[in-house]
Amino acid sequence: MRTRPLKVALLGCGVVGSEVARIMTTHAADLAARVGAPVELAGVAVRRAGRPRPGVPGHLVTTDAAELVKRDDVDVVVEVIGGIEPARGLILSAFEHGASVVSANKALLAQDGAALHAAASAAGADLYYEAAVAGAIPLIRPLRESLAGDKVNRVLGIVNGTTNFILDKMDSTGAGYSEALEEATALGYAEADPTADVEGFDAAAKAAILAGIAFHTRVTAADVYREGITEVTAADIRSARQMGCVVKLLAICERSRDGRAVTARVHPAMIPLSHPLASVREAYNAVFVEAEAAGRLMFYGPGAGGSPTASAVLGDLVAVCRNKVAEATGPGESAYTELPARPMDDVVTRYHVSLDVADRAGVLAQVATVFAEHGVSIDTVRQQGRDGDASLVVVTHRATDAALSATVDKLRALDSVRDVASTMRVEGE
Ligand code: HSE
Numbered sequence: 001m002r003t004r005p006l007k008v009a010l011l012g013c014g015v016v017g018s019e020v021a022r023i024m025t026t027h028a029a030d031l032a033a034r035v036g037a038p039v040e041l042a043g044v045a046v047r048r049a050g051r052p053r054p055g056v057p058g059h060l061v062t063t064d065a066a067e068l069v070k071r072d073d074v075d076v077v078v079e080v081i082g083g084i085e086p087a088r089g090l091i092l093s094a095f096e097h098g099a100s101v102v103s104a105n106k107a108l109l110a111q112d113g114a115a116l117h118a119a120a121s122a123a124g125a126d127l128y129y130e131a132a133v134a135g136a137i138p139l140i141r142p143l144r145e146s147l148a149g150d151k152v153n154r155v156l157g158i159v160n161g162t163t164n165f166i167l168d169k170m171d172s173t174g175a176g177y178s179e180a181l182e183e184a185t186a187l188g189y190a191e192a193d194p195t196a197d198v199e200g201f202d203a204a205a206k207a208a209i210l211a212g213i214a215f216h217t218r219v220t221a222a223d224v225y226r227e228g229i230t231e232v233t234a235a236d237i238r239s240a241r242q243m244g245c246v247v248k249l250l251a252i253c254e255r256s257r258d259g260r261a262v263t264a265r266v267h268p269a270m271i272p273l274s275h276p277l278a279s280v281r282e283a284y285n286a287v288f289v290e291a292e293a294a295g296r297l298m299f300y301g302p303g304a305g306g307s308p309t310a311s312a313v314l315g316d317l318v319a320v321c322r323n324k325v326a327e328a329t330g331p332g333e334s335a336y337t338e339l340p341a342r343p344m345d346d347v348v349t350r351y352h353v354s355l356d357v358a359d360r361a362g363v364l365a366q367v368a369t370v371f372a373e374h375g376v377s378i379d380t381v382r383q384q385g386r387d388g389d390a391s392l393v394v395v396t397h398r399a400t401d402a403a404l405s406a407t408v409d410k411l412r413a414l415d416s417v418r419d420v421a422s423t424m425r426v427e428g429e
Contacts, residue, residue: 157287
């Protein structure tokens, strides 16, 4: 074993960072044996000094992250502060000063992954980010390395624990969205400002990262179609149950039908109870990867939390440190296919449309005509009368999203349609 230790600058000492520091200290001997050199903290950058940080020696704590990443003795920078700045500037500075980087920053990777990879490559350094997607679940490395010889066609999964918890509560208790969100907040699953989770931004960033790696191209968060769960109602959940389905917030990354592009999307969808993703409960994550030779692979586990996320960070830290010892670097960005990202309109899916209509002769025919005019074939229709009105639930066969949304726009304009109460895509069949 080489004796000069590898020095690690830890940026951020919150829920994840403090776990990274703790595991580095308590497992120091094992980590050294696995890496082939001792791995030691060079410094821990925090926003506010003076707070008690058990397990982190006080002399290592600094508020000057910019200075820490420039230090000559720093081999690896671990960034767990999140957000775009100052994280981006610090990571670029780390590369300029010769360090490799381990990051858990999905928003940054989904926005500026290409620039960060270019900076890593120019510096002859590593950029690893297993913890950016689905916490402890190994996904980035399997896609980047284990499946590097296969052709991935689809990645489909639940990549946000907070929204899965909320939807699961709505499903199991009959609660409405606000009530389930309150419970998620009280239990610490949802943050005080839950926007990033409930509006699908967090899942969209993860989908962009997964799509880029899976299809060897560049996909940013801006390329991902996004709908959150704030409009999902208790009635939607009940309606899903009547169809033998459950509602999940899905991230779906696919090759386009002609194979010349990719699509990435995040939205609530009904999936059959028989689908393995239907049994993913509470705040767990699960991702299916469909590859030509491998078939369907499923990855399941805790997608958030300090300890699970730290596990992924430590795995990357060991990999990067091993590369340092071997004076090598791991795989960099693979974006050679240059497949463009296509908009949602091109996606082929099914719709569940719930309408409040006037209950009189010819209304069903009118509604059916609108579907037919747009080339959308109806699979099932369910109607329930109610004081002169009726509630109508139409489930379609597969059609382009453009045709389905044009159909819904036209339905809204019909006099006999009082309201399009909800539309939801149906997936997983
Ligand atoms: N807030 C995320 C979730 C975890 O609820 O899954 C971090 O990505």
